[in-house]
Amino acid sequence: MRAARCTRYGPPHGLRVVDLDVPEPGPGEVLVRVHAAAVNFPDVLLVANRYQITPPLPFTPGSEFAGVVAAAGPGVTSPAVGAPVAGAVLTGAFAEQVVVPVEGLRPVPEGLDMVHAAAFHVTYATAYHSLVTVGRGTAGEWAVVLGAAGGVGSAAVDIANRLGMRVVAAASSRERLAVARKLGAEAGIDYVHEELKTRIRELTAGEGAHLVVDPVGGDHAEAALRGLRRGGRFVTVGYADGTIPRIPLNLVLLKDAVVRGFEIRMLRRYAPDTVAAGDRALARMVRDGMRPLVSRVHPLAEVAAALTDVAERRTTGKVVIDMTSGS
Known part of the structure; x- marks a missing residue:
């Protein structure tokens, strides 16, 4: 699979797209085929080692994504293979496939395509x-x-x-x-x-x-x-x-x-019922026509440029990486 890779801390232009083995989901985990991943400012900070948490090198940045379930690890019965999902991880989303704990996934709200679903939940x-x-x-x-x-x-x-x-x-x-x-x-x-x-x-x-x-x-x-x-x-x-x-x-x-x-x-960890209630409220707003503002969509090959634009505040709303684009 293709994935963006950070091999040294610094500005986004140091990122490279490489081929990696497809990861295997473990107990309680799901493998998701990523269709789209949104760029967030913390992704820039993680690459620069300026976030509150330091990811060990090398790592794949990216925290917010949408796609379909490709495989389930031991003990996972839902969501089913093929189900559309959105989710969040600390790192790993700027890849064609990502392993996620099942509790880190949400159903895609009705009415959102994959690009907008990736830009929505977090x-x-x-x-x-x-x-x-x-x-x-x-x-x-x-x-x-x-x-x-x-x-x-x-x-x-x-x-x-x-x-x-x-x-x-x-x-x-x-x-x-x-x-x-x-x-x-x-x-x-x-x-x-x-x-x-x-x-x-x-x-x-x-x-x-x-x-x-x-x-x-x-x-x-x-x-x-x-x-x-x-x-x-x-x-x-x-x-x-x-x-x-x-x-x-x-x-x-x-x-x-x-x-x-x-x-x-932290809210997901300590108040899951509050998070679930918020998800329901947001889903109702989506049904009423609410959509995230997506200003730019890039292929994975342009991931460094996408993060640079966000770092330098040249964008509005959200920037999304389209993993299905081969260019």
Whole structure:
């Protein structure tokens, strides 16, 4: 099988597509023939050895995929061979076949093709639980989404709008804000050229936001926290800026704010019933027409270029690797 391979830590251009033996599923595992795999910012960090976890070399990057079950290991009775599935792993998805623990798989929501299914679960589950499970967002509240045209950001704008929240999109350009507005953002802030805290206050009639979802980090995190109203909630999801912010705790104290972190793998491990309820809610939204924003689709041969575009923030929504394309 073909697979992208990282043999040394560094920028994505060091990745190579090579031939590997097809892995064998062990007890409790499933072999999936991958049709499509989505690129996420943590994939870039893993290749550069800048993530919280260091994968041993060599390894195949890629965490989010969709495909069909090719074989089941001992003890696995479901899903059946041939069933369409989507799933997530820490590494291994940028390959024509991947072995996954059966609990890491989900059925493909009705209405999604493989490209959109690959781009859906991790990003949309992260956005949903950041907004609802952790952020406790409700209809009518002001929700500020940083990085609003990126993968998690665009999903958060989409979901928050569908749940009746008043969404303020924050992004790095007018063009990216236009993407967020198409997904339902009521207002936008270009945080490169506008002062984030001040604009949040202006847009919310001086009250401040009820909720901030931040997949960006860097200097924008503190500014957004300052834009919260008293008792507001701030959810940190990731650090696409490349810098982990250092928040003055006196701001949390003075605002009586709640600051929470969210990571989807931990929720799957410790609250599977909550994850299942979120999956059902997301499936209903898909049936109502919700689709992830996929801006680019590349063949596996262009995996290094795809990760470079994501690393340099030249994309909106999700970038997907099409494993069925031979070019």
